[in-house]
Amino acid sequence: MTKQVVIVGGGVIGLLTAFNLAADVEQVVVCDKGALGQESSWAGGGIVSPLYPWRYSPAVTALAHWSQDFYPQLGERLFASTGVDPEVHTTGLYWLDLDDEAEALAWAAxxxxxxxxxxxxxxxxxxxxxxxxxxxxxxxxxxANVRNPRLVKSLKAALQALPNVTLREHCEITGFSREGERICGVETVDGPIRADQVVLTAGAWSGDLLRPLGLELPVEPVKGQMILFKCAEDFLPSMVLAKGRYAIPRRDGHILVGSTLEHAGYDKTPTEAALASLKASAIELLPALAEATPVGHWAGLRPGSPEGVPYIGQVPGHEGLWLNCGHYRNGLVLAPASCRLFADLLLGRAPIIDPAPYAPGPRLL
Structure with a gap:
């Protein structure tokens, strides 16, 4: 049995990785440089589907299908054990006036x-x-859509109830501990943490953390801005998407409208230009929102990766170092499958799907 795993990054991918490993590992430590789940896991919309699933590679499709089928039971399990409902809300989704409708229908068939x-x-x-x-x-x-801030709260509560899991917030990683070619822990601002295995789930920051090891991971921050309205609970019965913008209803009448796609480094400042653009899209989709004032406007950083295919598996030449990162726009969509596949690989179980497309080795620069 693996004695201790350190997970670097406490978003949904990191938290769910810990959740999936806890029963089979003596000690799991999750470190995050800030508060848990406050980056892209909090900022996203939570649609449990890629926005345009037919435009992605089979590697993304395989993870998405498994996750979509699994999300309802994950939500029920977390709610039952923690009392915090992630609100997996099944509404269906309408795409309007698609340019590639024929491709979408062919993909579905x-x-x-x-x-x-x-x-x-x-x-x-x-x-x-x-x-x-x-x-x-x-x-x-x-x-469905999942209410991602509540998913983070539910996962955090579930992990806090496990005696062999330690959550360390505001614990910044400054480097990796090495013994020869083996990674044997992490260096933090609070001192070293030893581990048999180290897992990098740091989203848009993953590439920066690997660079001191001489590894170039093509994961970069891609900014996305969202706005939030509050309407009647029955205002929007289904998710709708047109011209690259979408509206997502929560059960309590909150409506999320997003999102932008910006290459602006690590800048998370919401902008007036994006606010105006998102409001225009919201009103085009749902004209009644012209009479509503947004109650929220924020930005997050997606972990952009080539073709949106995440890196899942052990890093060749660096024994003890693993990746589960680079999910780009689909971290919440792909999380259940990615984290289950990751646990299968680390624990030596038969994987739920073929892990080859996600292997870090051939894709590290």
Whole structure:
């Protein structure tokens, strides 16, 4: 049995990695340079599907399908054990006026997913607040969204209840401890932490942390801004997406509208230009929002990676160092499958899916 695992990064990927390892590892330590789950895990929308799933590689599709099927039971398990409901909210999703609708339908037929073209009148009947002028719609039933801040709270509570898990917030990693070629722990501002295995789940910061080891991981921060409205609980019965922008209903009437895609380094400052753009998109999708004032506006940093395919597995030539990072726009979507696959690999179990597409070795620069 592995005695101690240190996980660097306390977002949903790091927390769920710890959750999946805890039963089979003597001690798990999760370190985060800030508060747990306050970066992209908090900032995202939480749609349990890639925005345009047919545009991704089979590697992303495989993780997404497994996660989508697993999310309801994960939500129920966390709620039952912690009393904090992650609110896995199944609403379905309408895509409107897609340029690549034929490709989307072909993908759905090939993958056996419940996505189909519908008469646009059906979309307007299902979502009466939808803006005018849309001509075509496709719909996928069963698509849910998860209330990501509550998912973070629920995972944190579940881990705090486990006697062999330690959560260390505001614990910045300054380097890795080495014995020859083996990584045997981490150096922190509070001193070293020894470990049999070290797992990097630090999102957009993962590449920076690896660079002192002579490793170039092509993961970079990609800024995304969102706005939030508060409406009646029944205002928006389904998620809708058009022209790259989406609206997501929460159960209590909050409506998330997002998001921008900006290469601005580590700057997380919300901008007036993005606010204006997002409000315009919100009103085009849902004209009644013209009378509503946003109750929130924020930015987060996605861990951008080539083709959005995460890195999951051990780093060759650096025994004891593992990656579970680089999920780009789909960290919340892919988290259950990514973290289960990761645990399978570290613990030597049969993997849930073929791990080859995510192996760090061939893809590290």
């Amino acid at each position: 090939r993958e056996g997913r419940p996505l189909s073209a519908v008469d646009v009148a059906r979309a307007y009947a299902a979502v009466p607040v939808l803006g005018p002028g849309f001509e075509r719609a496709i719909y996928m039933a069963g698509v």
